[in-house]
Amino acid sequence: MKTLICNAQLVNEGKISTQDVLIENGRISRIDRQITAPADAKVVDANGNHLIPGMIDDQVHFREPGFPNKGTIASESRAAVAGGITSFMEMPNVNPQTTTLEALEDKYVRASKGSLANYSFYLGATNDNLEVIKNLNPNQACGIKIFMGASTGNMLVDNEDTLNAIFANAPTVIATHCENTPMISALEEEYRAKYGDNIPMNLHGEIRSREACLASSKLATELAIKHKSRLHVLHLTTADELYLFQKNKQLADLKGANITAEVCVHHLFFNDKDYDTLGSLIKCNPAVKKASDQLALIKAVQDDVIDIIATDHAPHTWDEKQNESYFKAPSGLPLVQHALVSVLEHYHNGNFSLEKIVQKTSHAVAERYQLKDRGYLREGYIADLALLDLNKPHTVTKENIRYHCGWSPFNGYTFQSSVIGTWVNGNHMFDGERIINKQFGERLVFDR
Template sequence: MKTTLIKNATLLNEGIRQQSDLLIDAGRIARIAPTIEAPAGADIVDASGKLLIPGMIDDQVHFREPGLTQKGSMATESRAAVAGGITSFMEMPNVNPQTTNIDALEAKYQRAAEVSVANYAFYLGATNDNLEQIKNLDPQAACGIKIFMGASTGNMLVDNKDTLEAIFANAPVPIATHCEDTPMIDANEEAARAKFGDAVPMKLHGEIRSREACIKSSRMAIELAKKHGARLHVLHITTAEELALFEANKSLDSLKDANITAEACVHHLFFSDGDYDTLGSQIKCNPSVKTERDRQAILDAVKRDVIDIIATDHAPHTWEEKQNTYFKAPSGLPLVQHALQSLFEHYHDGNLSLETIVQKTSHAVAERFNLKERGYLREGYHADLVLVDLDKPYTVSKDNLLYKCNWSPFEGRTFRSTIASTWVGGVRVFDGSTATSDPVGQRLQFDR
């Protein structure tokens, strides 16, 4: 492993910007100082005019392995992730076979060790009948328990009230929930089919996967968490009304100790229902992209710390699958390669500070999930770093996409910032144009 000296960077960490050098040695941040002499044989990177931040830790991705690798794989999607400045990911259990027992969980860790360019952890999925697996889970074995409180993924919809109560009462790790009320969505789908048949317009997705379904389910999750003292993290908030539920439960300053936290995703911060006319199924996702009023409210909630974390919910499908009619086109979109760049657009527009972006994508994730020695630019911590050129435009095109599905809802868009380099565990895995395929990612460890 090479020693690397990054010179003349603008470091942004824990709300403080400073001009500094940073030395990487043995995969760790060895020293941060205004001036550092280069050790013999060190690689030197001149970062003048560029921003150096901790790598994004994405707490919600679907990399499709095992069983769905025609859409993506740990190898392809982790490579796209590091090209986008994401150095660690937490991956979801709705694969084939589903990650609902310890053996399946460990099989994914073994596969990631063979192929992942980024650091990794995995959720154990909850079902109506795997309560004992959850109770006996080693807190080091999974980043969290994923509960689909609204879903149609095999048997992963947990709708048995007694089971939900028991999971919230006994989960040894944070619970991450997908909150939508399935009976309400089913009724909306039936009404839409009665009116339009199979030709339901994509722009109705936000009404079918409705705000009422989200609000009802999120309220239930929060009530269960409060009743049982569970550590609850509600994923991908999409409505203005849900935000009040979290604002009322902001009682602790430390995310490490907080019981109830909320997340927004980059696409819900970027797109609104006006984009269905041009992008159609490309932005069909669950929960749905909703109104411009909702988008603005979520953006404001990020600024006010009502939203704690920003993630992607990266969920690739093949282009052919996405060309189907409403009921057949799957929900989900690929996002990891351009997530940070989309957030920097909010900075350029004056809507988010750089400090807020780093807090929500790195520091807060490390705190919420009790990650060990990651998420900050600190001496002794793992050297998971991203160098950003805030003033170099970057145009998304099919020939620079790294997703296996080879499409993006951002295709043709020019971002005002560029990811200049990414390091994972001290290894430069992306140099601004080329991403390595070397499996340098490490298993995430937890202080639990």
Template sequence: MPMTSTLISNAEILNEGIRQTGDLLIENGRIAKIGGSITAPAGATVIDGTGKLLIPGMIDDQVHFREPGLTAKGSMATESRAAVAGGITSFMEMPNVNPQTTNIEALEAKYDRAAEVSVANYSFYLGATNDNLDVIKTLDPNAACGIKIFMGASTGNMLVDNKETLAGIFANAKVPVLTHCEDSPMIAANEAAARAKYGEAVPIHLHGEIRSREACIKSTKMAMELAKEHGTKLHILHISTAEELALFEEGTSLASLKDANITAEACVHHLFYSDEDYQTLGAQIKCNPSVKTERDRLALLDAVRRDIIDVIATDHAPHTWEEKQGTYFKAPSGVPLVQHALLSLFEHYHAGALSLETIVQKTSHAVAERFNLKDRGYLREGYHADLVLVDLNAPQKIDKDDLLYKCQWSPLEGRTLRSSITGTWVNGVHVYDGKHATTEPVGQRMAFNR
């Protein structure tokens, strides 16, 4: 799309912990100037930001957009469009698709596809298996955002359970290693016990006990031990228990994330839901790791405030509505979240649980630092113009007709959230105006300072 100048005037600009009312000028896809009062260039589009919050776009370090091979559930085109409508301007996508992203050819094929269809910026993970260590050893550090290891149940051969292979991956990784930490033998035993008691009619509210806290704790400890032994940059995904939080250091600074050995992520659904919600939402919130107790949810929020949790992501993972209607063992795990993830975090702001500064740090700044992203994640002159305009005082009811996910459902449907996304810009292009999202593929491959 042709590059134009855009002036966003009189907004409350929040960046790097500082709020100021002022203007921001976009030229040629980048932030040209930030100041108290900027004169609009001739022909520029002017957006009045009075009374609204202007922040850097969310960078989601964990999504499943289902392409290639699983496009009945979602696609890069549909899910990136939903993402920008939710204020997510960049995403990092997981390798458990078909074919799996476990070699360089499959990795580059996804970049090629994203260039054709993605509304948001993108990067992709290389998936680890028990037999692709040679690929990991030769991986160009700028070719992937990280290496994903499923240390819990997954599909195909992506459950890495060979200890020698795990040690080899941790020892040779040139990029951050990201782990899904659940102990599969523990889960299998819990599933067998539940099946023996209930047959196929296992109640959905037992999901948090079957995908248990003990399984998470054991696997997380193992990943951390490997990282410490090999000096690996480890990022542990979707922490879901209070006990795991005690394993991490408190007060990790934003400046130290670039070189930190071990960091932690929480997901929006683990901050928003507890096992009490299974009663009304059932398999809609069935995910792995499982949504656990209210005690865990509150502990995670506290860990975000105390800088134990470094990054907040979505783990967006759509399935069709028909799939979710199955019995406990048949209903797949995963929740569509990108369109309302930021809005769910603003609910914590309204409730007094999280500050706006914390939300911006955990969804933008910290991701940019942890993954060494080039020129993204901040509102800085010269950086890519990936921006979100938010009206914190404009309630929005989540209506099915407004959902942009291919699966066309959300666990938030029917709920009213207290804020609204009124504008999103990706590389300077106005991709969402509060009502309509473009289909133009304006997203770019993210670059790294590695």
């Protein structure tokens, strides 16, 4: 099948240029000015809109297996594709947890039968599955996920010897959730003594404190430098942590480690003032913090201290999120449908260039995880594409939310841009209004 996308503004590798793109057999076969359409090609006129490599989201929780009331690989990948996300990497805290090679392969089978986007999965670390981690084929998983802050079940890895062994022996990228659990637990008890179970939601960022984040991020970077590990620190939330990545990137280069950092779209978009209107809807771990932290994170993206922008998409049901008890209202929010357009708000506000957004949402993810033939608009590369209309506002409503959970923290917000087309492996999946193709995505392949 052939498709010619003509009259597009390509945003790729630090440049914007007017080009046509010819897709054949799922790959970009030619990029040039005024390509003549083959007789058997479908022609899509971009009308001067911007064509980018699809967003690659390296941090999602699609809730399968185990929590179909919250979401499934099928439901959440549909929402992702409608949001211009063409590939995702999914986390291990499901049921059963993805902490064995058998559970890992089971998720690939599930995705092959339901995911509209391309997919890969993390192997989860525990205090007692070191041998499983050592035996992992580097191409079998996108990475190894370590919860260095509390998580579900037994996935908190807090044994010092185990952490050292994982950092010393991991055959692939280590992705960490960095929060110090004892520090958080002490603050929970302190605030419980004062407020009971009904702690105000706007204190969440004080309980999941900046000190707890910094202590854990510092430990992770120190371990990576000690063992020459490949470390990716997920969802930074504080100004305090950023110096680690300015300092340790240089030190890591000298010591043979490889350290990168990430911010999530909601930490760029919201700050602690938003708890007053959104409450538990923006309760997440690590927490949304102060406006000063939000501004520092934005600047860190501008200055390339932060390498990647992702979502940490984590849906819960509406009823669960309405729980008034601070301790019973779960942490996490659905984001994949609106992630890319929320980052584009920073373009409209003058914070990020389009080239910077593409670098952080696609190019850098492909490089960090060593994806094969994805993440760029290049001849010979797989055609994972998103077409953006930067002048087509749309308002998020209950009727147009595609998440299985049926709600969004952006409900009622009018974004200035829209995703008007998504191609996955060359297949035109979304036309700006509807999912128009049921072709399943592919298992991501790594060049490791």
